[in-house]
Amino acid sequence: MGIIAIQSYLIISLFLFLMGIFTTISRKNIIGIFMGIELILNSSALNFAAFSRFSAHNLEGQLFSIFIIVIAAAEAAIALALMLSIYRRFGDIDADKLDSLKG
Amino acid sequence: MNVEMKEIVFFGVAAMTMVPCFFVAFSRNILHSAFALFFTFLGASGLYFFLDADFLALVQLIIYIGGVLVLLLFAILLTKNIDNIRSTNAVAAKRAAAAGVVTAAMFGVILYAFLASGWPFRHSGAGQYPAVTTKALGKLLLTTYLLPFEAISILLLAVLIGSLVIANRSVK
Numbered sequence: 001m002g003i004i005a006i007q008s009y010l011i012i013s014l015f016l017f018l019m020g021i022f023t024t025i026s027r028k029n030i031i032g033i034f035m036g037i038e039l040i041l042n043s044s045a046l047n048f049a050a051f052s053r054f055s056a057h058n059l060e061g062q063l064f065s066i067f068i069i070v071i072a073a074a075e076a077a078i079a080l081a082l083m084l085s086i087y088r089r090f091g092d093i094d095a096d097k098l099d100s101l102k103g
Numbered sequence: 104m105n106v107e108m109k110e111i112v113f114f115g116v117a118a119m120t121m122v123p124c125f126f127v128a129f130s131r132n133i134l135h136s137a138f139a140l141f142f143t144f145l146g147a148s149g150l151y152f153f154l155d156a157d158f159l160a161l162v163q164l165i166i167y168i169g170g171v172l173v174l175l176l177f178a179i180l181l182t183k184n185i186d187n188i189r190s191t192n193a194v195a196a197k198r199a200a201a202a203g204v205v206t207a208a209m210f211g212v213i214l215y216a217f218l219a220s221g222w223p224f225r226h227s228g229a230g231q232y233p234a235v236t237t238k239a240l241g242k243l244l245l246t247t248y249l250l251p252f253e254a255i256s257i258l259l260l261a262v263l264i265g266s267l268v269i270a271n272r273s274v275k
Contacts, residue, residue, distance in 0.1 A: 003114070004110065006224050007222075008117065009154070010217065012120060014210075014213055014214075016143070016147075021202070022128050025202035026202040029133060031182070032133060036127075039124065039140075039143070046147060046150060050154060053156065058232065059232075059240055062159055063240065065159055066162060067255060069159075072166075072171065073166050076174050076175070078262055078266050080174050080175070080177070081266035082269055083178050085269050
C-alpha cells in the first residue's frame with residue numbers, strides 16, 4: 001500500500017487546484033471560468049475525503065466533502081441561470097465585454 | 104500480485120483525473136473542455152472508491168456528471184453559436200501569462216510547505232474507519248450534523264426558486 005497514501009492524494013488535488021486557478025484566471029468565456037471553479041471545488045472535496053480516510057480515520061471529513069458537493073451543485077444551478085440571463089440581455093458571455101453595470 | 108494490480112489501477116485513475124485537466128485549461132473548443140471535465144469527474148469518483156468512500160463516489164457520479172455537467176452542456180448549447188464553436192473558448196493572452204506566473208508561484212509555495220511540513224498526518228484521536236460508510240454517514244447527518252443538514256436543504260430550496268426566477272426574467 002505504498003502508493004495509495006495521503007501524499008498522492010495531496011499531489012493530485014494540488015494539481016487539480018492549480019489547473020482550476022489557471023483556468024479561472026485565463027479564460028474569457030464565463031462558462032470556461034465556471035469550469036475552473038468546479039475543478040477547485042472538486043480538489044478541496046478530494047482533500048477533505050483523503051484526510052478523513054488516512055489521517056483522522058473517521059467520517060466527519062467526508063461530511064464536509066458532501067456539503068462541498070452540494071454547494072457546488074447549487075452554485076452551478078445559479079451560475080448557469082445567470083449565464084442564460086446575461087446571454088439573453090447582452091448577446092454574449094465574454095467576461096471582458098460585460099463591463100456595463102446598468103445593463 | 105493483488106496489491107500490484109490495485110496500484111496500477113490507481114495510477115490509471117489518477118492519470119484519468121489529471122490529464123484531461125490540460126484540455127480543460129488549454130482547449131480552444133469549449134465542448135472539448137466540457138468532455139474533458141467529464142473524465143476528470145469520473146476519475147475523481149474512482150479516487151473516492153480508492154479512499155473506501157463508496158457513498159461519496161456515487162454522489163460524485165450522480166451530482167457532478169448527472170447534474171453539473173449536463174447543466175454545463177445545456178448552458179454551452181443555449182448560449183453560444185455552434186457555427187463558430189472553434190473560437191468559443193478564447194484565452195486572454197495577458198491574463199494567461201499572469202495566470203501562469205501565479206500558478207507557478209503557488210505551486211512553489213505549496214510544494215515548499217508540503218516538503219517542510221514533516222508529514223504531520225497522524226491524528227491523535229483516530230477513530231475506527233467503518234467498512235461501509237453510507238449507514239455511518241446517515242447517522243452522523245441526522246444526529247451531530249443535523250443543523251448544517253437542514254441549513255443546506257434550505258439553501259437548495261432557495262437555489263431552486265432563485266434559479267427559476269433569474270432564468271425566467273424577461274428582457275425589458
